[in-house]
Amino acid sequence: MKNECFALVDCNNFYAACERVFDPELAGKPVGILSNNDGIIVALSRELKELGITRGTPVFKIDPHLIRKHDIRIFSSNYTLYGDMSARVMKTLCQFAPDLEVYSIDEAFLRLTALRHLNLAAYALEIRETVNRWTGLPVSIGIGATKTLAKIANHVAKRSPASQGVFDLLSHPNRDSILEKIDVKDVWGVGPRYSNLLHRNGINNALQLSRAPAGWIQEKMTIMGLRTVMELNGTACIELEMAVEPKQEIVSSKSFGQPVTELADLQEAASSYCLRAVEKLREEQQVASQLMVYLTTNRFRDEPQYANFESAHLPLPSAYTPDFLHLVRQILAGIYRPGYRYKKVGVMLSDIIPASKAPLDLFAPTYLDDRRQTIMACLDGLNRKMGMHTVTYASTGREQHWQMKREHLTPHYTTSWQDLPRVKA
């Protein structure tokens, strides 16, 4: 096994930090970002965490007095902005390591194996400063012999003020003393279930986990758990995934801003999600042949509940929107029951393969027919150039009563000319 070296770069409180870049007034203030429909807090600035608010808190449960007293600023999530800022960070990181895995919107793994002769902590500091200078965003960087150890190093970098946002576990003189301070629940790959199980069995920290018997781990936590243990011991088992793998399934669904009762409204919403899902499919040059539609009432409310789903197979794999829209309408009409207050519908595409491998049909038109591909390409081109939803399908509706709530949305500063930030004279 080759001796590897990875860095994990993670943006601090990413969504909140993005909002701060464009509104300097937010500096030092508690900032919270909401989920779709302005439901729960999904991202918090340090100041907000310090007030005892946690991720997942429904916004209506936050005491209004607290909000006023500390001037807490709450925003709807602005994924257009965050996505664009993320791309800028990743582009910056590319300059520092040829092998990079974009792991999530705010995290990337870098392979530094070839640079091990350098002072990696100093190198990481340089990365950190450059990202901050070029994008305005603060990042933390952890370095380790495996991705799991880099994650742990990042965890340390974030929490120890002395680290200046960088922690190198690879050259640390006493790795065990660090692992010993990490609770198993903070180890990458250990969720609430496994964390519970481990604690019940006297395995409380990362060091103990690294020494747990392999057979027992595999029995209880499958091969994934075993991999985690090996990674903690410095054996790299989880490869850097540099190429973005095409998705195996694409889900598009959202909760409604308010309960929806009419089939017609549900049809509009489902059509609109379907549109977006098939658009994503085309972005990846894929085709799908399985479609699933589901709907559900609000399980948090004390009222009649109903949830159902149904799948359908397309005769041939496709990425031609109308093929899916027809089916969505059919399925939804089949599973809809009147008399309920619905919270959510969703559309899922699966059985996805590359468009280049889609089978042809001698007697029926397929997605690969020129005309269909041209229409879709034209549609996508227009929407890319003129903005989302410039050209759409009538079935997505005009009124869209079901649209999600976004009452505290900031402008699309970096992706829309109208929203360019203005400098006050």
Next chain:
DNA sequence: TCTGGGGTCCTAGGACCC
């Protein structure tokens, strides 16, 4: 009044085949 959305991987068990 108000509780997110979008993914992945692994395993067990059943159907089916020779």
Next chain:
DNA sequence: TCTGGGGTCCTAGGACCC
């Protein structure tokens, strides 16, 4: 009391990630 062995594919459910 007895009821092969081995393989693949599919699905549902459970765990995890951000």
